[in-house]
Amino acid sequence: MSQRNLDLLLKPQSIAVIGASTQPMRAGNVVMKNLLSGGFSGPIMPVSPKYKAVLGVLAYPNIEALPQVPDLSIVCTAACRVPAIVEKLGQHGCKAVVVMAGGFDEVNPETGEAFKEQLLTLAKKYNIRILGPNSLGMILPHIGLNASLSHDHTKPGKLAFVSQSAAICTTVLDWANNKGIGFSQFISLGDAINVDFDELLDLLGRDGKTRAIMLYVDSINQSRDFMSAARAASRNKPILVIKSGRSLQGAKAAELHTGGLTGSDAVYDAAFKRAGMLRVNDLHELFAAVETLAHANPLKGERLAIITNGGGPGVLAVDALIERGGKLAQLDEQTLASLDEVLPANWSRANPVDIIGDATPERYARAVDVLMHSKEIDAVLVMHSPSALAQSTETAEAVISAVKLHPNKNRFNMLTNWTGERAAYEARHLFSKAGIPTYRTPEGTVGAFMHMVEYRRNQKMLMETPQSVSADLPTDASKARGLLQRALQQGQHVLETHEMQPILKAYGLKTIPTWHVKNAEEAVNIANEIGYPVALKVQSPDIHYKSDVHGVMLNLNSDAELTQAADSILQRVMDTFPEAQVAGLIVQKMALTAGAQELRVAVKNDPVFGPAILLGEGGSEWDISRDAAVALPPLNMALSRYMVINALKSKKIRNRHLPSGFDITALCEMLTQVAHLIIDCPEILEIDFNPVLVAGNKLTLLDVNVQLQADAKDTTDRLAIRPYPKELEEFFQLRNGNRVLIRPILPEDEPKHKVFDSGLSAEDRYKRYFGERAQMTHEEMALLTQIDYSREMAFVAMGLDGDKETETLGVVRASTDPDNTNAEFAMVVKGDMQGQGLGRFLLDKLIRYYQNNGTGELMGFTMLQNKGMAELARKLGFKVTIELEDGLIEMVLPLQQNQD
The missing domain is CATH 3.40.630.30 (Gcn5-related N-acetyltransferase (GNAT))
Known part of the structure; x- marks a missing residue:
């Protein structure tokens, strides 16, 4: 998270262009053109042994000939020459470099990785900050700096954009210029070997010229640094993130593109939420969010009022709002009376405020004025559908004037939806110019509003005061670790229910009483001690899902049934999985399942974010992205509750309204204790509690499978968030x-x-x-x-x-x-x-x-x-x-x- 020499990279007073060229379409030519036309006031020094001047600027034959040490050097040469150039720049005293060259990973991952390692070694040796390689460069409009391969400039604004993809950079820039939206900083990270998201988030989070931050992410390199910086920045301003690789195939493509580990998309999603960021799914959503953030006031509440000249579009907006969990404002009697005075008798007298298809510009302006006086409304969506009776451009001008002149203009967020193309084009242009967000569709408008709402809700959730975990729940890390280390010393790497019972008990996690037996005879003896009915399961370190090999038989009521079941299980395992090592059988007293619900709680080790806690319905068929709610440890009761509520809302678990139901507080306590267990015991790699029987406030673990790791370090470094020390x-x-x-x-x-x-x-x-x-x-x-x-x-x-x-x-x-x-x-x-x-x-x-x-x-x-x-x-x-x-x-x- 170092900020060292970032000021030279992002606030340079002098620039050298290594590989400057007079040939059009060469990187060294494009960069020189952009620098000269961008308005940068400091010295620009092209370096090229071929030319005496580049675009009218005196060129220098080599780095040693430069008249001064540049604050920033932009390297535009072929990749094979870059390490030698960076070495010379380091020897010359330059401390900030942008490397444009890249693409080695796609051709030869081994060569590309060696190239990046070489640059990283030089960066450490000379204390240089390197942006890239594979970077489009950067645009810093407030100092007139366009050190990029972009086809265009951008005007100063209050949004910052940081991207790992150069192609996404040019797409966003083209769209923003068309909308008249400017940026405080526009940075292409490329492969981010030395300057990464975390350092820029730290800087942008404190930057007074930046009101909101947008990220395009292919992969994260240092998860703890990223989470720490993102959390700090998101407390000051909104951060929007678009993440590629939602599908398995997309993740593989992203991994090839960046050379970094991509991890599970569901875990990324949980990490973004935990850091207080707002994720958007595609460029369309991103553009809508940018439109809002560029002009929006901080949201005071969530109540939306809608003005429309067409009933259908108004209904579409309401449907989209309710489906996204939004709140439609309720109009009070005073507001209704004021609207009665300025609207026709046949107006809707409800929200949406349907002011009828023949609405004039003056009628729109009066309706806007009334709603902006209401204390029951936090934001207003003004909608307009084209017709021969509705003047599109004139109506937009009237709405703009009403908003600009209103005394409450800084308290409200105004959004507009002018539908149509040619008829609405000029109106939308006027709104953009006036700084009022405008969109093409009702759904897009509501989606943009809900981005602000979701950011506000997420920030409130992250600041919720958690209740304390029950004092009755123990956490005996010393006992648990001792048992786990003994198991590892004995060569065990997979532990099942009967072996985990004392470890789980140390954290107040209750399993159904379980016994391990070697054969049917021992199983019968146990069953006669505890009483029928019983369950019988195969025990094998090679079989994670016993049901997949028909290795589970339930409700066995006699010695004969139990003996037959034991023989059948062992035979089926031998037939379906002959290479499995069978260590015996598991006998359990049958759980009382009437009125109870089966859930599944697991811990998976993500390659990027480390341990992640999962919650879903019981069952062996489980796709994490589809079937599980995800959270990163550590958890407290507030975060666990948020996880459970999220799982219910997204239908990852269902409250089936059984006689006992399930107690949310009890489930939250269990999740919190599982997080403590994972934090305290680095020997545990993964956990699977499947199923967890839930009946009211009683939670019982029926089947437990735990994978251990022998080389666990006695630290919490594997966690993306540092836990309570x-x-x-x-x-x-x-x-x-x-x-x-x-x-x-x-x-x-x-x-x-x-x-x-x-x-x-x-x-x-x-x-x-x-x-x-x-x-x-x-x-x-x-x-x-x-x-x-x-x-x-x-x-x-x-x-x-x-x-x-x-x-x-x-x-x-x-x-x-x-x-x-x-x-x-x-x-x-x-x-x-x-x-x-x-x-x-x-x-x-x-x-x-x-x-x-x-x-x-x-x-x-x-x-x-x-x-x-x-x-x-x-x-x-x-x-x-x-x-x-x-x-x-x-x-x-x-x-x-x-x-x-």
Whole structure:
């Protein structure tokens, strides 16, 4: 996630073009033309041994002849020459390079990979940022820079577009220019060997010129860096993503195109949602979303009102809205009365507001004015169908004027749908010019509106305060890992129900009592102990789905039935799967299935995002994209609930309204515990609970299959999202003898943290927030408690009553910059806890954490009045500097021994 030298790449003051050419259609010629015509104000230096000048600009024979070290070099030569050129640029001191050449992967993957490895080695050796290879280049309109192979320029705007596909870049650019939509940054990543999505998301998320970000993704290289950057950026502005490779064949094509692993599309979808991004399925949806984001105000609510001069199109819009889960605004009596005054007597008197087919421009304008005064409406869709009685262009002009002059114009989102082609072309052009989103179809318009709604909902979901998991549910990682490691030492790589029972019990996951037997005689003995009826299953590490080989027999009621079943199962396995190693049979007491439902919960290891948790209906035939809801660990109760609700809405599971039904909270607790199990036990590669018998709040695992991995590292690096670092918990004894728990903050801490923050004295709040500060909203408190442990840390001190946490006593927090060179901290302790040594311990713990994290320095600021904080920092080794001009005290502590 390094930002080092990105400023030279994206804000260069001077540019060299290596391989500049006078020959039309050559990359070096196109790039020179674009640079010269784009308005870039800095020196442009073509390098070519063939020409004395290129397009009227003095050329230099080689890199050594350049009069100055360029901030940015654009390499337009054949791929075989690129490594040598980058080496020379590195020796010359250049720190930012765009490499256009590519295509090696499609011809010869081995050669292409070697080429990229060579460039990456040079980038590290000389500390160079390389955009590409296989890049179209970039367009930065705000500084007049068009360093691309594009056929056209683009005007400045507030949208950023980042793409792995050069062809998609040119398509989007052509469409945007036709619509008059501009960009803040337009970047073609190409193969992204050195500059990737995560670094650009970090930059664009903080960029004041960028209001929304769009991504075209073929594959993700570093999933944790991507998730971390995307989550941070999406909290500031909408991120839309279009991902290729939804089908298996498409994924293979994308893998060949980028040379990266593509992973499961369903897991990508879950990752995008978890990061707060909004996925669109195709370019048509992307263009509609761009149209909206380019002009939309932040959405205050979801209630949509519709004005139309045709009943049919209005109904189509309502159908599309309801099918997408949208909300149709209800018109209150005051709004209805106001519309009665300006509309004909036969208007619809409902939403959609049908103002009749002969509606004049003035009638449209009056209807728009009334609706924009309503407090029951958040957005207005104005629809127009062409006819001899309806003036298309004049009506558009009237609507534009009504919106522009309205006092509430910044509170509402306006969308327009002028149907037709020739009759509506000029009207749509006027709307685009006026900055009002316009679309060709009712469905497209509603889809664009719902993109804003879904983004808003997803952000609210991600900030929901989770309830705590029941205290009755255990998590004994030490016991579970010990049993798993013993199994691996014994050469076991597949564990079944009877072997997993004690491990699952350590996490409160209940299996049906299960016994392993070697033959029919042992099976009969067990059945007589536990009582009939019983189930009998084959046990084999080679057979994952027992039903596929007819290896399961249920409701066996006697010794004779059981003996016959055992012989039949073993014979069928021998006939259908003779190479399978049969380790015996499994005997289980028959579960009481009346009124219960069978679900399936699994964990699959995705090549890109690591472990992914799946939820669906029970059964062996399971296509992940079609049949399962997917979520990435870690999970809390809010995220688990979102997963279950999503599975119900998408019909991945069905609430069958059986006598017992199923309890959503109980299912959420199970999913949360499965996530804990996966996080704590890296020995587990994959899990399959199939089926899970659900009856009310009782969940029983009937069949368990777990695959282990022998070379598991004792870390959580395999996870795309860093989980709660439990290993950082420790106890501390205050000077008054009371014991407190010091631990990283959790999302579940929000209620206690809000009480803590609001209970601070006026003086403590003033010192902490550098002035008077109103009480925090839920959204603000969520940002403080739902942190990304990959890039920030907050340690809270929790009061204890026995083992039960009672209240928050203090907090210290810090976040690092993307290069991990420094972390800025802040700290506050309750007034009655000051003088107990708590503040010193909290700050010392933060210092130890960031020293182990490899961070360069820890720094902070406090007010001149806060002499106690300054003195504490000085005692802990900080350099304390008083900045009288700013009225602040600066505290800086180098953390690494090799730091100057």
